[in-house]
Amino acid sequence: MVVVPSSAHADIARCAAPHLRDGQIVILHPGRTGGCLEFSKVLRDHGCRAEILLAEAETLIYASRSDGPAQVRIFSIKEAVPLAALPATRTPQVLEAIHEAYPQFIDGLSVLHTGLNNMGAIFHPALTLLNAGRIESTGGEFQFYIEGVTPSVARVLEALDRERVTVAAALGIRARTGLEWLKMAYDATGTTLYEAIHNQPGYRGIKAPSTLNHRYIFEDVPMSLVPIAALGQRYGVSVQAIDSIIRLACVIHQTDYWRRGRTLNKLGIEQLSVSELTAYVNEGVYE
Template identity: 50%
Template sequence: MKITVVGAGNGGQALAGYLAMKGFDVALYNRSKRRISPIIDSHSIRIEGQVEGEYSVTFATTNMEEAIKGRKLIMVVVPAFAHKEIARKMAPFLEDGQIVVLNPGRTGGALEFKKVLKEEGTEKDVIIAEAQTFIFASRMSNPGVAKVFRIKNAVPVSALPATRNSELEEVLCNVMPEFNIVKNIIYTSFNNIGVVFHPATLILNSARVETTAGKFEFYFEGISPSVAKILEKIDEERCNVMKLFNVVPMTAKEWLNYAYDVTGSNLYEAIRNNVGYRGIYAPPTLNNRYILEDLPMSLVPISSFGEEYGVKTKTIDSIINLANIMMDKNFWKEGRTVKDLGLEGKSIEDILRYVEEED
């Protein structure tokens, strides 16, 4: 099978190398040449950590048409704030039968991506899907070198609409059996665990980040018992919004057991018991995807759905407001909202019908 990985950050390079290790024909695309220049020349990616070795991709390119031409599976591994741009770049070159998976979609990723393709006039028969989280805990140490701290046991994924799930499963789960097909994108979008762990932890550790350039372990030192209590409250609000769709959410503590086989009497203990987080350092600055991605593409849409359908998200809103002040931004305007996703005025039943049945 021919696979393209779109995005050559730490996740994209790790995934491209891993898929090459498994024997697939892998192409790697990045918007700028800087990160992939060494890979363009060498066709080589080195993986360290849970997986070790140096593996060859077929080619690396900054040309989207070249990157996806004739490729069955397109794995998009870019920050969610880049999904719109990637959709527009990809739209003219998509082919019937291709599968595009957002790794991950964050909250509303597949909805946004499909909406952009429609706005661009794309009429190709393409499956758009989103994963609930990224398959690896990984970091890039150098261009062409990625460290995989841990491969998650399972990652939920679904197509939009869910009627395409059997086609998605036939292709995707043969590539990586860790992917678990779930009922619909409500499960992947609102079981967004990164939104629980990332933005609030970074905001609450802002002084430490700015004075040490992130020289501390993000999960083990950045999440103290009191910080974990705030994360639990964010998780509770996320779950309450998800329950609007008459589904049982997975709590962050349950997800740690699902993805990493760890348990604890509370969220703090479960995080401390996850050796997969050992050695992962904090970002060196607040100007990082934990805020720039997770605020507008995760917290804001969860709050927006809560506001639209009468569920209060006071803790989530507080984190967004603090970030607005600290970053001199207005994430309320930048982020995905019910209106931006084309769902304003629709009932919960209308939304469920759209994600499950309509194409």
């Protein structure tokens, strides 16, 4: 079970490559966008030929925060977390193996589904950037969702969300919209993201990050927004709003998140057509 920021997945794969043995199961928990694809590519590149079962969860099963150097506080355990193996034909085997310890995991269809249903990619970086001045001048002393998501900010989130769902559609996948996800995860409803987010009592009390040097940017931009945008560019979907957020994050952190992020060549899928990519994630057929 690999429970680390997704920026570390490639390193973990590099370290694990010589030691993995046939029949072992590796679960990226969570995978963010493209976790299994990148992990698998790094294993191949490092000569790992072991027949492992590789899977990723759509999100972490715990709602939790670190309380100290070796201490974690679990607020709640989610009721259902989608999980998919690469290839998806192996998902039942993985679920079967962990079912007793983790009955909450359910079939996530494919790693493209788990990766493209990544809602943090939509909410975190844009919400952080459109509140950049306030985060930095107050040290995050305001309610991130309740005060940070205003009608205009929500319109940007909706634009990003539309682009993500359209990228998924170009791959033949029906991703959940932000509104559907809020309904499913929290039973929060509304006709706009602004309404639905403000109708979710669980967001009350959640403070903003205290600094812009936060995983909402340095993890979510390269490991979530970059692969979604890269898929969009490759398969002909306009991702202008996502791209704007990536660029502003690059400027603010003075980092080339396109270079550091999960581009299609890092995922090993640069040359694949949609049907080849589908065959790869579903059945493991890889040219």
